[in-house]
Amino acid sequence: MIKKTLTFALMDAPYESANLTTAFRILDAAARRGHAINVFAYEGAAALAFTRQSPHPNPVHGKNLAEENHPTTKDQVAALLAEAARNGGKIDWVNCGMCVDERGVNEFVPGTRRGSPADFQTFLDASDNTLVIPTK
Amino acid sequence: MAKKSLNIVESAYRAVMEEQDDTILWLVAAMQGAGGSHTVVLRGNAVNYAIAGQGAPGLTVGEWKQSQAPRMDRDVADLIENRKIPVYVVEEDLAERGIAHDELVSGVKLVSRRALPRLFAEYEIISHW
Numbered sequence: 718m719i720k721k722t723l724t725f726a727l728m729d730a731p732y733e734s735a736n737l738t739t740a741f742r743i744l745d746a747a748a749r750r751g752h753a754i755n756v757f758a759y760e761g762a763a764a765l766a767f768t769r770q771s772p773h774p775n776p777v778h779g780k781n782l783a784e785e786n787h788p789t790t791k792d793q794v795a796a797l798l799a800e801a802a803r804n805g806g807k808i809d810w811v812n813c814g815m816c817v818d819e820r821g822v823n824e825f826v827p828g829t830r831r832g833s834p835a836d837f838q839t840f841l842d843a844s845d846n847t848l849v850i851p852t853k
Numbered sequence: 854m855a856k857k858s859l860n861i862v863e864s865a866y867r868a869v870m871e872e873q874d875d876t877i878l879w880l881v882a883a884m885q886g887a888g889g890s891h892t893v894v895l896r897g898n899a900v901n902y903a904i905a906g907q908g909a910p911g912l913t914v915g916e917w918k919q920s921q922a923p924r925m926d927r928d929v930a931d932l933i934e935n936r937k938i939p940v941y942v943v944e945e946d947l948a949e950r951g952i953a954h955d956e957l958v959s960g961v962k963l964v965s966r967r968a969l970p971r972l973f974a975e976y977e978i979i980s981h982w
Contacts, residue, residue, distance in 0.1 A: 731871065738870040738912060745914045777882045778874070778921075786920045788871055793914040800915030 720806070722753040724840040728852040730761025731790040737765070740850050741793050744808075748797050751804035755840040756811065757832070760852065763816035765790040766826040791826050798828045811836045855890040859976040865898035869923040870912055875902065877982040878928050885936045892976070893932060894964065896943045900950065903929050903942050903957045926958050933960040941972070 725744065729736045747754050758765055772787035774780060794810065801808045811832030817823045825831070841847055862877050869875055881891045895902055902925040911919030932938040941964040942957065954963065964972055973979055 732868050734868055735866055735870065737868075741912065741914050748915065775873075777879050777886070780921070784921075785873070787873065788912070788919055790871070792917055793912075796915035796917035803915075 718750060720750075720752055721845040722755070722843060723747055724755040724757070724837075724844040724847040726757045726759060726837065726847070726849040726851075727762035727765070728760045728850065730764055731770070733761065734852070736850050736852070737762075737790065741790075741797070743848070744797055745800065748801040748806060748808065749804055751801070751806040753806055754801060754808045755844065756808060757813065757837040757840060758811065758816075758829075759813045759837075760816050761820075763812045764820055764822045766794045766810065766812055766829045767791060767822035768824045768826055769822075794826045794829065798826070809840075811840075855888050856977040857975065858884075858889060858891050858978040858980065859894060859973065860891060861894045861896055861979065861981045862899045862902075863897040864982060865901060866925075869925070870909065870919070873919075873921050873923050874928055875923075875925060878902070878925075878932065881938065882928075882932060882936055885938055892939045892941070894941045894943065894969075894972070895929075896946050898950075900942045900946045900952065902926070903940070903961045904952060905956060905958045929961065930958050933958070943969070 725740065727740050744754065768791055770789040770791045772782060772789055774782045775785040778785060798808050810829035812825055812829055814831045814833055817831065860881050881893060885891050905926050907926050908924045909922045911922040929940055933940050939962060941962045944963045944965045
């Protein structure tokens with residue numbers, strides 16, 4: 718299979734919309750195929766890789782911490798990076814620096830990095846295709 | 854004495870995979886547990902929450918697997934059976950989506966659009982989510 722370079726721009730914050738579920742599914746499929754993936758995490762999406770996210774128990778569900786096994790996007794980001802590496806690909810995950818500063822989420826999953834719109838421009842110029850999943 | 858509160862839920866399936874539930878049904882259940890007196894009306898796309906037998910496979914990202922995927926029908930049934938929260942669905946919104954009444958979770962009540970004003974008059978607080 719021909720390996721492509723794919724860029725994704727994400728904008729939604731964690732726990733706000735179904736857009737990120739769709740994005741993670743697409744990213745997972747691309748990572749399993751070993752494509753070179755770029756992610757520009759913009760606006761609320763800059764919090765996706767924030768390492769201080771923590772799961773919680775859910776008294777309404779009647780479940781403790783382990784039973785609820787609440788998803789965190791930081792774990793999903795880490796799993797994506799690992800999946801890409803396992804399949805010979807790579808993910809360059811850039812967290813928009815100013816977005817991160819505004820939100821106080823300047824602690825990232827290892828393997829992701831701080832960046833700027835210039836990184837996104839570089840991604841656009843170097844990619845076979847780009848998918849923007851904007852917030853609405 | 855808690856104020857009677859009617860919660861009209863219209864936004865549907867927003868972030869349910871990440872939250873493993875609907876945040877408004879969750880909020881209403883939690884407030885009922887805190888002594889509230891709540892009722893739910895499902896309208897628009899949210900009428901789909903009342904269809905029995907639905908569910909989503911858990912999300913998989915690399916080796917991370919979701920084990921507690923949301924089940925909206927289960928959550929609607931929980932409101933009705935365990936929390937004693939009446940749940941209405943708007944009949945016309947069901948019909949527009951081709952959803953038959955016998956597809957619904959047991960205990961869900963039907964309300965027509967024309968009957969909504971009379972229902973509203975029974976409540977002190979009406980919240981449209």
